[in-house]
Amino acid sequence: MTSVGRRVPRVDAVEKVTGSAVYGADLALPGMLHGAVLRSPHAHARIVAVDIARAERVPGVRAVATGRDVPFTFGASIRDQPFLAVDRVRFVGEPVVAVAADTELQAQAAVELVDVAYEGLPAVLDARSALAPDAPLVHPDLHAYPRGNHEIVEHSNVDTVARFRHGDLAAGFARADVVFEDEFSAQALSHAALETHVAVAAYHPASRGYTLWTSSDRPFQLRGELAAALGLASSQVRVVVGYVGGSFGGKNTLVAEAVAVALARQAPGRPVRVELSREEDLTASQARMPALVRLQTGVLRDGTLTARRAEFLWDGGAYASNAVGVAVRGPKAVFGPYRIPAVEYESRMVYTNRQPTGSYRGYGTTQAAWACESQMDMIARRLGIDPLEIRRRNGYEDGDAWINGQVMHGLNAREPLERVAAAIGWGTVDRAPAPHLRRGKGLATMIKETATPTSSNVVLKVEQDGRLVVLCAAPEIGAGQATVLSQMAADAVGVPLDAVSLPPADTATSPYNGPVASSRTTFHVGNAIRTAGAEIRRKALALAGDLLEVDPADLDLSEGVVVARGVGPRATLGELLARRGAEGCSLVAEARYSSAGSPLLAADPGLGSVSTIFWMISAQAAEIEVDTETGVIRVVRVAAAADVGRPVNPVGCEQQIEGGVVMGLSNALFEDLVLDGGRIANGTLADYKVATLQDVPEIVPIIVESDHPEAPFGAKGIGEPAAAATAPAIANALCDAVGVRITDLPLTPARVLAAIEAERAREVAAGGSTNRS
Template sequence: IWVANDAPFRALHEIAEALGVANEKIRLINPLQGGGFGSKGGLKVEPIAVALAYHTKGRPVRVKFNRQETFISTLVRHECIVEIKSGVKKDGTLVARQMALYWGGGAYAEKSPTVCIRGSLPAPGPYRIPHVKVDGYAVYTNKPVSGAFRGYGIPQGAWACEQHMDEIAKRLGMDAVDLRLKNIFVEGDLAYWGERLHSVGLQETLIKATQAIEWGKKQPGARPTVKRGKGFACISKPTRTPTMSRAGVLVNGKGEISVLAGTVEIGQGCSTILSQVAAEELKVPLERIRMAPLDTDVIPFDASTTSSRSTYHMGNAVRRAAIDVREKLAEMACPMLEAKKPDLAFADGKVFLKDQPQMALPIGEVVRRKLGNEGIVRGDGSYTYEIGKDLDLETGHSDHASAFYMYATQAAEVEVDEETGRVRLLRMAAAHDVGKAINPLNCAGQIEGGLAMGIGSALHEHLVVDDQGRVRNPSFLDYHLATSLDVPKLIPIIVECAEPEGPYGAKGLGEPGLAPTPAAIGNAVADALGMRIYDLPLSPERVYWEIQQKKKKTAA
């Protein structure tokens, strides 16, 4: 089966289970697939192609959804209704929070149970709150099926929680930044779900993101009817835990290195990151590394390219595999250089004596001398966060719920035209704790891409479904995506608070780029207008009519 799927081994297992055949009877080849963001997980086109192939007597079958079919027959983001109530002392100390989240799952469950769990748990926000009660409900509806989407439920919870935090600050007469700083997670805090937190760079993200938009500095709008406002939002996000990644690293007689990794390249730059990891451990130029095509008959197992897990999990697996092959090369080179392993080092694609660097051999030559011209040395590695524990579904507690946590603060400055309802973004800053930036340019790209998607969610995107469950705008003619003209000045800020278990201290980054964006924009719009709008998107029509309703109430 040739298919773009973000979890080839999971898809293979599910197809084998459905057909009642052994896993070894099925082979998935994953071509370069472009973006994923959740919609290419699970089985969508695959069962149709397999079923048809049973009737074509060996002829190949190709199934391709058109745009309308993609809108209706793949996945949509979960709609969510959130109720939130908090207890706060006069000095701003949070003491209790109660939330109920109702997740619209569509006609079938799909990912709704896990989105409900993993989206509801962090919904109270990244704050020290001694008393927390959260109830999440996944609800069947007569709408298209909801599934995984970048952020996996965090954007919905943050939309409610972070606007609620601004409302609390307003009621107390406190600055919104000061309220967050008083309650925000810091190193060593015991989270409300029972886990002791470490590698927490959230406070630094809050300070740097708000500074970047000159928080506290008020500026008038361009005209009397144009109001300017600023807002921000903080999030923390767990990763799916526990999961496993395996990898292989091969060195041939030419000194070329191949990395066997099941991480799917969906534009997030995993091929570059994993190549960098292998190059770092083997001390070879990056151009000597090649990522092997993703073929389940060849590539070792990987759980999935989801949940911002790949740099951490597969990065660790590739690092271990590279160390394994390096140790084997050193063992092979010992008699050639008449030395012991502790006396050897690697640099520039060569193994050499530490005290006599001129005594060196290219690693390819080491392979050729030992195994011949066609020889290959292979190293293997795997990584699982062994102490990860699933949440207790009754209490929501776990002392190791996630292998690592991702922290971010995003801040926005907007202008709102009261005559038209149009929200214009002036600038957005996004500070993300990445643990360690293995590739800073890649990190900045991830952050900017997440911001662009979040801007679409906040201001433009709206799937219109009628009372019969029919999608009324299944095309990009009527479903409005953000374009380059809608994206303002973006300020990506990298914060490094190293994760000890991560490769060189790295965490994940892919999903948090989107998670706080709508809430930050929502808070900025509320600051501009002096009123809050509770539903998304903040389209001109919605904003205009909310302003008119406020004027009517004021006049009455």
């Protein structure tokens, strides 16, 4: 029986349910020291003096590191970030001095004895102020930093500019009956993975190299970033990743890692562990990037979109971190899964004196879809068109051209929306159970491309006992990578699922892989597995033919057993290898998949770099109940559908879809990292609230299928699109329920109540009419 497509239990389930799974936070090594960090209390200040003498005298302290001890900078796109602040601090919570001691308690106590003198500097606390001509510069030396080839504005706070244009915008707007202009904002969010940022680093003086055990979604990219920062060859750094307690786009930069490395340099031979407290994780690690989105959309009276122009202003925080790509690629999702003849965006990201912000599940699509789908409903309501109908009227079909002219194949554009609408009874109104409660329904849909081109390599190895080992650097961050990759490997080779194992990702032994990000792992690693699996299969059958003296063409490998056609089972894979026992034998195959050069990427001239190897489309429909006296929104039901290609593990797809709704709901209603004078005002989980079991509505997960010509076993991706449609679906339902439109996230009870009261006041002023548009 094949494994792909079946509802198999996750391969990591038993380890996780028995408490034996080892996460980054569980790692303990002999001689390991524990780190603690002194962080900046200022949003922007010059460091005048650092005195570590008292801290060094604390019993148990083995190393104290300051910025001057680690004279390097890192950054995936702009090398702008010091390991520890050197001469100035740029956000509240920035690491300034680190201490390593025998125990975490000693380290934390010692950190408090470090004295730092600061001289305050004027701070930039939001994106708009960062653009002011007289704004203080967060990085006066931006122009001099090593960076990639993206556009910046020198001697300003603008560290990224990206533009895209396709079609005749002027003609599109000229043709429009109505032009809508609206502004939307999306807030800063914490990824709030249950496992905080944690890393153990060891320095090896003989090789001048490092080993880093960490919880990250990208071992090779982290290795590259670290090596580049330290001026080392990439193989001088080894990154090992076990189980990761959640990432959601958050564990992709040097956070705990930077501090651990800084301390390990000072304590050769002693591994140093650094684990962020939850408060540090909330306030000083990477957050979702806040965005202001201005949308201008031309529409015919029948709802047909003629043109859309978008301006994005992203608050990138104090360091560029992983955010440049978000600012460059994220805005594409603002055009939605809609045929729009002319599109343009201008995206600017600015430095501010807040914690670094960057990627979050969806890589900018949560912010872009918020704007797009809110405005789609505003358009529909103004024009008197059903919100489902306007989306149908403009929706993509397979074979349409995408925003860069690339022909869209392998997507099921229509079904997600239709299925979620049907699932919540779109068009019917449920009665609210009490006079102060109002019910409403809302829809939203979104499209996400994947990072292109990227590549994945795998090595498959059959052990002497016949078990299949998959060596690839695709950490299990929770999204089910280990299970789907094991399933595909089992089928590609012809062994049972329980004969497959995926050791922890290790850059020293795993071949190169792109990041576990952009919903790319199933597709890219799966393609490499498919190729390598076929090769292993050939080798296994050749070996069997040799040993059994049968023509390999007459042999088949299924469920780990070699079967001779017309004869029956002859030997298991393990038995075959055992026959080479004295001499010894492994079967090994490697393969690489890259999306580069695929004919599917053909686009209009000059726009090929925008192409994507696949698209994911998702839709959600929400039914909510609003308490008109308190402003509290209760989400009653959410139907969520995603086009996944073919599901490798339907349970895993449902987990992602349901989990996306939970996260999207939590983001939409509860979450906001509130900045107050440069300091996060709600930096504990007591005040930064995320959804619990009691907040969860009925969720209807719907897996939609499509045929993608290059997808391994038909599978595309699912992780990101699951979350982006929830917030606009809820906001649209809110408008349906009580007639108010909120364009800023989150939809807090206070904000909802204020909007309801303002609407009531308008109605009274308008002469008591209760009609709502």
